[in-house]
Amino acid sequence: MNRLYIRRLTADDLEKITALERRCQPHPWSQELFCRELGNPVARFHVAELDGSIAGYLCCWQIGDELEIHNVATDPDYRRRGIARRLLAEVLADPGVARAFLEVRSGNRGAIALYRALGFRVSDCRRGYYHDGEDALLMDWRRPDPDC
Template sequence: MTTVTLRRIEARDLDDWFALQDQAMADPFTRDGLAAEFDNHLSRPTGLFRKGELIAAFLGWLVVDELQIFQVATSANHRRQGLGRQLLTHVLRRARAGGATTATLEVRTSNAAAIALYVNLGFVIDGERKGFYPDGEDALLMRATLV
């Protein structure tokens, strides 16, 4: 397998980032919404690149001691290659080094792939938000302790 590079997603990557998450996510950000993340000092947009191509993306905020995760997406034709796990493992390690003690997220109850990925990385279900999504689906709250 070709080597991958993990680095911050920058303004020059915006078109690729928007396209990837727009195709992958049930609830994608708008292009302007993503662009605003470059000016947010809490934001940690991180990409996994292969031969310069963005193939997995992460978005979260490091808020003091908590990493709040908003988006993890692997390009559809690169899934089940361990890339989501590699990206999230990297981001969690960096967050811990930056002072985070916990990571939190919401996920659709129907999103078995994402839930399995998070459980695989040590997240546990910490609650539920009824009707959280615009179409009325419930969210699971998940949390990991970063030690």
């Protein structure tokens, strides 16, 4: 794999991120929503660049020591290369994060396997959560206690 670079999102990335979102999500976020998130003081946006192209991104909120992961996407042309794993590992490595939460489609087996491999556990299910009626699994992660 070529060099993968993780960095913060900038306003210059908005058009590319919005286009990537449309390729990845059945109900994509709008550029306006991304722009609002960019100005949100608790929002954190990470972009994965590979050979100068945006290969993926992650949007989350950090409130205190808790992280709410809202959106993780990898360009279909770059999937199965560890990009989402690197993005998630980057935010979970922050020593100021003790706990993380996310929702995932119950049928998204690949994402569920990735989250489990990173230490996330299913904590609940929201029936019919998505627009198409699919359930959402609630998953959470806690920083391992070094004393255990």
